[in-house]
Amino acid sequence: MRTCLIIDDSRIIRKVARRIVEGLGYEVDEAADGAEALAWCASVMPDLILLDWNMPVMDGLSFLKQLRAQPGGDAPKVLFCTIETDAPRIAEALAAGADEYVMKPFDGEILESKLAEVGMA
């Protein structure tokens, strides 16, 4: 089964996102910040990551940069899912190695269309 790690400090967002990606046939794990997520990825690299930007301890952008520098860290498809909507910020996320970018709030259809974009629907 394909695996997905949802990284977000909001339990509610994690729950909503979990329901959508589970519906697409993913086995889901959750992390509440970037540091927790990095520890997770060091032991099990997921196929897909949904990543929030602003989080305590370690934010999404720092996580992404460190993930991509890790051995095997270029494998997971990473979807940034955040409330940041400024074009320069979006470009920064893509430059740091995000495969796609989702602006919150989003719905199931948007997430599915973004996953299809990176070949993970």
Next chain:
Amino acid sequence: MKPQEFEHLQGLLASRAGFHLSRDRLFLVEHRLAPLARREGFGSVEQLLQALREGPVGELAWAAIEAMLTTETWFHRDRAPFATFRDEVLPAIARVRPGGRVRILSAGCATGQEPYSLAMAALETGVSAEIVAFDLSTRTLEKARSGLYTQFEIQRGLPTRQLLRWFDNEEDMWRPKPQLRGAVRFERANLLDDPVAGAPFDVVFCRYVLTDFDPARRPRLLDVLGRTLADDGCLFLGLNETPADAAGDFRAVSGRRGLYVKTPGAVRRAA
């Protein structure tokens, strides 16, 4: 709602717009016409429908027709047909046209996501294209022309890299950059009118129009589409749509769902 009023509205939509208002959409009538009834000073949708039945088919009737039409659309709907268009159809037709110029029609473009998707493909592949987009509804055309999309609309089917390349952020909304906006010409047109202005077109996208079309008028629509399309052109329909009522004028292109070309018989008949 009285049955005769529903039937009158049904008849109006079918005869003027070719739109089939099925009984299971009865609930939509109240929902879609309530704002119009309020705006026009009617006490209820019931009263509006009565006025429609008693009056001539004027502005009020057209406003009601427009309000009932299906406008749901998104960027690169179903994905594959747009990849086929960009990677196969567009370069193939450009090769055999004078100056490499391809003429494209988005028939039933609603709020414009389809013609803008086609325009991005042409601009990105460097193919010279003239893109015309038709819709019956002045209200959706207004939105299409402005190109202003909400965050939900802009994210449905549009890859982020294309978003950044072709759209500007205006507060909570997104608007096409001038080059993209200038690449599409929007016009109000009725697909039941004949002949279609500007025909023939090399590529016609007419997706999810047949689905909502009055079955009795489908042959006519397909006939119009046949005469709108160049003999060596490509017709894109919705994935679950077929030109079954077209008297054998089109054949499906195998392995490319929703893509149709003219049969030799249809080309001979037209000559």
